[in-house]
Amino acid sequence: MNISALAHQFQENGYVGLSGIFQDVAIQSLIKDLDHWLENQGKLGKDDSEYEQRFDVRVDVGLADKFESVADLFSAQSVRDLTEKVLGHSWNTEGPPLIFSTPINGKQGWHQDTSDVDPGIYMINRIIYPRRVQPEQGGLVVVPGSHQKGDIPKGGNHDDIDGQIVLFPEAGTIVLMHSRCWHRVQENRVALPRTQINWRARPASAPPNLGNNPVFRTGRWDFAASK
Numbered sequence: 001m002n003i004s005a006l007a008h009q010f011q012e013n014g015y016v017g018l019s020g021i022f023q024d025v026a027i028q029s030l031i032k033d034l035d036h037w038l039e040n041q042g043k044l045g046k047d048d049s050e051y052e053q054r055f056d057v058r059v060d061v062g063l064a065d066k067f068e069s070v071a072d073l074f075s076a077q078s079v080r081d082l083t084e085k086v087l088g089h090s091w092n093t094e095g096p097p098l099i100f101s102t103p104i105n106g107k108q109g110w111h112q113d114t115s116d117v118d119p120g121i122y123m124i125n126r127i128i129y130p131r132r133v134q135p136e137q138g139g140l141v142v143v144p145g146s147h148q149k150g151d152i153p154k155g156g157n158h159d160d161i162d163g164q165i166v167l168f169p170e171a172g173t174i175v176l177m178h179s180r181c182w183h184r185v186q187e188n189r190v191a192l193p194r195t196q197i198n199w200r201a202r203p204a205s206a207p208p209n210l211g212n213n214p215v216f217r218t219g220r221w222d223f224a225a226s227k
């Protein structure tokens with residue numbers, strides 16, 4: 001694995017995927033933790049229908065900070081090396097590791113996770129997909145290079161954008177994605193929840209809580225103020 005080449009892909013495209021680095025037993029342990037969470041539905045916060053309706057988003061979010069499986073996976077040397085190569089020597093995790101579980105009919109409209117246009121003020125999503133994302137569960141749609149193209153253009157929450165590509169990560173893939181990369185999640189059309197773990201990170205020079213202010217094609221949101 002060539003960490004420099006992967007980091008270069010990230011800088012060019014705004015995302016990069018890496019497969020085959022985790023032991024199967026570690027991924028099975030994550031699946032067990034996630035299945036337990038799904039049975040007990042420990043989702044965070046209450047549904048916010050204004051947010052969901054305006055941006056055509058429906059996803060259940062939970063805390064994964066007590067999962068030993070998650071701490072193990074993110075402490076893998078290759079994950080740490082790639083994170084450092086992308087963010088620079090001095091970086092911090094951003095918030096706790098989170099579970100994102102997209103139920104049947106769930107989805108996420110086009111957005112950028114942070115709103116600042118300063119190239120130094122961003123974070124990265126570090127997303128581990130424990131199971132292969134099946135086409136009927138909805139792909140992750142990204143526009144390569146869009147993290148350098150400013151704010152996402154206004155338009156429909158799920159309308160196509162020129163240059164978009166759809167990713168269906170394999171089981172055990174980790175995707176690093178720049179918070180300014182334009183992306184959306186297609187609708188999950190089947191009963192099997194589409195579940196992933198995201199432990200964000202940021203350069204130490206960027207302030208925390210940047211994720212409170214995402215930018216959608218249909219407007220902006222402030223999670224701190226719920227508006």
Ligand SMILES: O=C(O)CCC(=O)C(=O)O
Nearest residue numbers: 100113125127140185196
């Ligand atoms: O679920 C995915 O594939 C990625 C979702 C994402 O990046 C996000 O929640 O902003």
